[in-house]
Amino acid sequence: xxxxxxxxxxxxxxxxxxxxxxxxxxxxxxxxxxxxxxxxxxxxxxxxxxxxxxxxxxxxxxxxxxxxxxxxxxxxxxxxxxxxxxxxxxxxxxxxxxxxxxxxxxxxxxxxxxxxxxxxxxxxxxxxxxxxxxxxxxxxxxxxxxxxxxxxxxxxxxxxxxxxxxxxxxxxxxxxxxxxxxxxxxxxxxxxxxxxxxxxxxxxxxxxxxxxxxxxxxxxxxxxxxxxxxxxxxxxxxxxxxxxxxxxxxxxxxxxxxxxxxxxxxxxxxxx
Amino acid sequence: xxxxxxxxxxxxxxxxxxxxxxxxxxxxxxxxxxxxxxxxxxxxxxxxxxxxxxxxxxxxxxxxxxxxxxxxxxxxxxxxxxxxxxxxxxxxxxxxxxxxxxxxxxxxxxxxxxxxxxxxxxxxxxxxxxxxxxxxxxxxxxxxxxxxxxxxxxxxxxxxxxxxxxxxxxxxxxxxxxxxxxxxxxxxxxxxxxxxxxxxxxxxxxxxxxxxxxxxxxxxxxxxxxxxxxxxxxxxxxxxxxxxxxxxxxxxxxxxxxxxxxxxxxxxxxxxxxxxxxxxxxxxxxxxxxxxxxxxxxxxxxxxxxxxxxxxxxxxxxxxxxxxxxxxxxxxxxxxxxxxxxxxxxxxxxxxxxxxxxxxxxxxxxxxxxxxxxxxxxxxxxxxxxxxxxxxxxxxxxxxxxxxxxxxxxxxxxxx
Numbered sequence: 017x018x019x020x021x022x023x024x025x026x027x028x029x030x031x032x033x034x035x036x037x038x039x040x041x042x043x044x045x046x047x048x049x050x051x052x053x054x055x056x057x058x059x060x061x062x063x064x065x066x067x068x069x070x071x072x073x074x075x076x077x078x079x080x081x082x083x084x085x086x087x088x089x090x091x092x093x094x095x096x097x098x099x100x101x102x103x104x105x106x107x108x109x110x111x112x113x114x115x116x117x118x119x120x121x122x123x124x125x126x127x128x129x130x131x132x133x134x135x136x137x138x139x140x141x142x143x144x145x146x147x148x149x150x151x152x153x154x155x156x157x158x159x160x161x162x163x164x165x166x167x168x169x170x171x172x173x174x175x176x177x178x179x180x181x182x183x184x185x186x187x188x189x190x191x192x193x194x195x196x197x198x199x200x201x202x203x204x205x206x207x208x209x210x211x212x213x214x215x216x217x218x219x220x221x222x223x224x225x226x227x228x229x230x231x232x233x234x235x236x237x238x239x240x241x242x243x244x245x246x247x248x249x250x251x252x253x254x255x256x257x258x259x260x261x262x263x264x265x266x267x268x269x270x271x272x273x274x275x276x277x278x279x280x281x282x283x284x285x286x287x288x
Numbered sequence: 289x290x291x292x293x294x295x296x297x298x299x300x301x302x303x304x305x306x307x308x309x310x311x312x313x314x315x316x317x318x319x320x321x322x323x324x325x326x327x328x329x330x331x332x333x334x335x336x337x338x339x340x341x342x343x344x345x346x347x348x349x350x351x352x353x354x355x356x357x358x359x360x361x362x363x364x365x366x367x368x369x370x371x372x373x374x375x376x377x378x379x380x381x382x383x384x385x386x387x388x389x390x391x392x393x394x395x396x397x398x399x400x401x402x403x404x405x406x407x408x409x410x411x412x413x414x415x416x417x418x419x420x421x422x423x424x425x426x427x428x429x430x431x432x433x434x435x436x437x438x439x440x441x442x443x444x445x446x447x448x449x450x451x452x453x454x455x456x457x458x459x460x461x462x463x464x465x466x467x468x469x470x471x472x473x474x475x476x477x478x479x480x481x482x483x484x485x486x487x488x489x490x491x492x493x494x495x496x497x498x499x500x501x502x503x504x505x506x507x508x509x510x511x512x513x514x515x516x517x518x519x520x521x522x523x524x525x526x527x528x529x530x531x532x533x534x535x536x537x538x539x540x541x542x543x544x545x546x547x548x549x550x551x552x553x554x555x556x557x558x559x560x561x562x563x564x565x566x567x568x569x570x571x572x573x574x575x576x577x578x579x580x581x582x583x584x585x586x587x588x589x590x591x592x593x594x595x596x597x598x599x600x601x602x603x604x605x606x607x608x609x610x611x612x613x614x615x616x617x618x619x620x621x622x623x624x625x626x627x628x629x630x631x632x633x634x635x636x637x638x639x640x641x642x643x644x645x646x647x648x649x650x651x652x653x654x655x656x657x658x659x660x661x662x663x664x665x666x667x668x669x670x671x672x673x674x675x676x677x678x679x680x681x682x683x684x685x686x687x688x689x690x691x692x693x694x695x696x697x698x699x700x701x702x703x704x
Binding site for chain 1: 337340341342366369370372373374376378380381382383393394397398442446
């Protein structure tokens with residue numbers, strides 16, 4: 017009886033280890049594949065005939081996303097203004113409202129929320145577009161015409177994301193600070209001069225630089241994950257054709273968001 | 289012996305558990321049209337994709353001009369690949385681009401030609417494939433047939449040395465099918481490329497192919513000319529070819545070659561009661577018409593000739609079939625040579641008086657006012673002896689061919 021239980025336990029442990037091992041190997045394999053994918057696409061950014069497509073993608077990823085990013089930035093700033101005002105009032109430090117809002121936005125919330133918003137808007141579009149090109153053999157067609165699909169489809173998107181993310185983050189930060197002003201000053205009556213003085217005095221270049229570094233990294237991460245998911249959607253085992261494109265799009269957004277949060281922690285720990 | 293341009297040596301390809309290609313050995317020679325036929329799912333497209341490098345073999349090797357592809361350096365392979373073009377089964381047009389942009393795309397991306405030169409070359413191909421009206425349309429706004437022609441224009445715009453056609457005529461009507469196959473032949477002669485084609489358009493594909501390859505359960509069941517395939521009488525090949533060959537030629541409405549053979553054999557079976565048998569071989573200059581009038585008009589003229597032949601000779605017991613791209617053989621049972629001559633003379637008169645309007649309407653749009661072009665219809669009449677094979681009858685009749693009707697098109701399309 018005891019030996020039977022031991023066999024069961026042993027079997028369960030073998031299954032557990034094989035499950036964890038297979039998962040780890042798969043994860044490492046995917047990391048390796050994404051790293052190679054990113055490196056090849058990044059090198060191709062600097063090849064000829066890329067500028068026009070990069071500009072197109074900056075328009076699509078950057079300019080077309082600016083409105084939604086500013087809208088989210090405004091309300092984030094307004095909510096921060098409300099929350100921090102009532103918290104700071106308890107400690108009699110309402111004068112620090114400008115500092116709290118600007119530092120939260122510039123250091124953390126600006127880069128993270130901007131990246132998540134663009135992942136949802138433009139990242140899903142990248143994955144779906146490349147996925148459809150893949151399943152309709154247009155990616156293969158590019159190859160047969162002597163056009164490197166990575167160079168034509170992926171590199172401009174990565175370049176455009178690296179350019180657009182910091183710019184959109186700057187917009188987000190600026191509009192967020194104005195949002196904080198609307199609630200903190202105009203609605204709740206904090207002194208306007210104090211608010212802007214605190215914003216100016218508490219923000220250092222190192223904070224702004226840190227925010228931009230994060231935005232650059234998030235841009236590379238989001239574009240790489242989204243393009244990767246779309247580019248290899250035909251190799252998925254959980255769905256084929258249109259379903260594979262749908263699943264690739266979902267995976268692209270979810271993985272991007274999770275990776276943004278993980279990367280944010282890692283980068284912050286290095287910057288601090 | 290000639291060195292193959294592309295050679296498959298024991299190539300095996302598996303997708304999961306399924307072996308699609310199983311130790312395939314195949315030679316593809318330069319300046320020929322090689323057609324791959326086979327049942328669905330036998331790996332025809334997979335084989336084609338191996339040639340251009342979209343798929344790589346699990347085992348075995350593919351050589352290009354004698355050099356194994358897997359040992360080539362990247363730039364060597366790029367040089368080989370740049371000589372090839374691929375026409376996808378589903379066209380794979382870039383759907384966010386117009387027809388002009390699709391056709392010009394390979395030139396814009398891979399050459400240093402000026403913008404004007406690229407546009408000129410793309411427009412020439414678009415015009416060749418009669419797509420001028422669709423130039424600013426997107427692929428989704430085009431019919432399946434037009435999309436196929438756009439894909440063909442894109443494949444040919446770079447003047448490739450090797451063109452791989454994956455079912456180039458799928459979804460086309462009989463006229464367009466013949467037009468596309470005719471264009472492939474025409475361009476092959478003009479530019480001298482090597483064509484490898486997956487197609488099932490019988491009989492036209494046999495008329496234009498130099499070699500056929502029959503894929504059978506993942507292996508090459510036959511490799512050689514169509515005549516060799518028919519002569520071999522291997523049960524597997526025979527059954528397959530019969531299954532492809534219908535009763536009628538889709539373009540002309542004449543008998544298929546197989547049905548013609550059956551009719552001829554049945555007629556000879558009763559030769560004791562057949563007093564005399566004659567044959568007439570009609571032909572038009574299809575390639576010349578293609579060059580001068582365009583592919584569509586050339587195919588239309590051939591179709592008209594087939595229809596008139598059928599209408600005229602069927603009611604009196606004659607039966608006809610196309611035996612090459614531009615030759616129609618008619619057998620007249622119970623007909624002496626002098627009667628056959630009279631029949632053909634009457635037929636020529638009918639062609640002049642009745643068919644002329646139709647041919648004129650087909651050709652007039654293609655010919656400028658200042659230009660004129662003569663379409664000659666030739667006929668050769670021969671006596672058929674009971675021991676004659678069909679090929680022998682064709683040879684005899686071909687030797688006696690002379691012009692029986694002429695249609696002058698252009699400047700009003702006058703008949704002579």
